[in-house]
Amino acid sequence: MQKVIPALWILFTFSGYAADRPNVVMIVVDTLRADRLGIYGYSKNTSPVIDKLLSRGVVFNNARTVEPLTAPAMISVITSRYPHDHGASRNGLSMYPGLPSLGKVLRDEGYRTGAVVGNWTLRTGLTGLAEHFQHFEEVLLRKRWFGMIASESDAEDITSVSTDFLARQNKDRPFFLWVHYTDPHAPYKLHKDVAGQLGLPWKNRAKFTRSDRYDMEVAYTDAHIGRLLKALEKKKHRETLIVFISDHGESLGEHGYWGHGRNLYEPTLHVPMAFVRPGGIRPAVVDAPATLLDIAPTVLGLLEIASPREFDGYDWSDVLVGGGRPDPRRMTFHQAHRGVVLSVADQQRGRERGLLELAVVADHVKETFRVNSRTRRVFDLTADPAEHHSKAAKKSKVSEALRAWALDVEQGLYKIDNRQEALSNRDLEMLRSLGYIDD
Secondary structure, three states: OOOHHHHHHHHHHHHHHHHOOOEEEEEEEOOOOHHHOHHHOOOOOOOHHHHHHHOOOEEEOOEEOOOOOHHHHHHHHHHOOOHHHHOOOOEOOOOOOOOOOHHHHHHHOOOEEEEEEOEHHHOHHHHOHHHHOOEEEEOOOEEHHHHOEEEEOOHHHHHHHHHHHHHHOOOOOOEEEEEEEOOOOOOOOOOHHHHHHHOOOHHHHHHOOHHHHHHHHHHHHHHHHHHHHHHHHOOOOOOEEEEEEOOOOOEEOHHHOEEOOOOOOHHHHEOOEEEEOOOOOOOEEEOOOEEHHHHHHHHHHHOOOOOOOOOOOOOOHHHHHOOOOOOOOOOEEEEEEOOEOOOOOOHHHHHHOOEEEEEEEEOOEEEEEEOOOOEEEEEEOOOOOOOOOOOOOOOOOOOHHHHHHHHHHHHHHOOOOOOOOOOOHHHHHHHHHHOOOOO
8 A cells, every 4th residue: 555655646646737738739731831821921822721820829930841851850840859860861761769759758748649640651660650659540541643652641631530539538638639731742733612712713723833733732731720720629628739830841843843852942941830829828920040850849848848858959938938039040950861762671771871961051041062962052041042042162161060960960870879989981981072081
């Protein structure tokens, strides 16, 4: 009996504390460009629901993904670690087991945790994500690319499954739910119901551009997010903290490229990011730089829960509710890798051979390095937001910050644990390619 009483005391105290906390819902819209939302200045009516939601919270104008690929980016969101550290640097590569995460911390704090995902790259068989959620549901009911390849689901499917999850929750414990919408991922589909609100005459649909079709996908998803929010409104016994993000953006022809993942230009790097909690967070706009690594520590900070020491992101909670001042000169770090690893037989080789590009952003200046061509570019994002004019010679030596970042990424990809050991042959090759060692 002496052993039981303390255990029960801990259980009741712990459960009571959790009961006072808000629900947390993280809404992710795959492949969503920030500049295609009205709240970010877009002129077309793609996002009335999202705009209304975000207007009630804190919106980050200068947020970026750490990598423009779905699985690496989303695993970075929940683990607050860079792709070369969590292991899933490409779609098809699994994360390292046993990592701390937002889902695990909230579970240990008494939350019911769930995820509803509709992108095949997030399947737990490929990623290991189910380790981090008590309920992990893969909603893969349809086929992408005209019914030929890659399982997925659309916004209607995801909303229906998510609202079912919400209906099963009761007031005794808070919940954490990650809802991952696949739209507006390519191929961009036509949606008759939203054509009118975008000023697109349906009778002329054969002439719609790919950009028009992308906008229709955004508007279609926006409407179904409205369904999700109505289901959330029924949970009136508890507040809900809503996090809204995209995993990455999408290039719509900029720099001659359609898609994402292969470079670190702003169309694929810049993402929407916002925290909404009526009564707990006053509406505001933050212009200081942020990344998706910041989601987990900020959520925990808002809940007054300590973050694991392994988290790399920045906790914005003091800025959001305590009047703290953000650092406008914060440096952020980014990486791009080849897309899908088609074979699971050699995961480590897929990591080692995948790196394409690296970038450092500081004070509105982005420095990039293309690994294979050894090309360096520097863009003033204020004067040249479209990144057309590099301020650096292509073969010039990179900055110390980018040099250190390149070595850190390379060592992580090669699973080099002792960072103080002598430089390996691969380290020397990286330094040579960066211009620090003459041939």
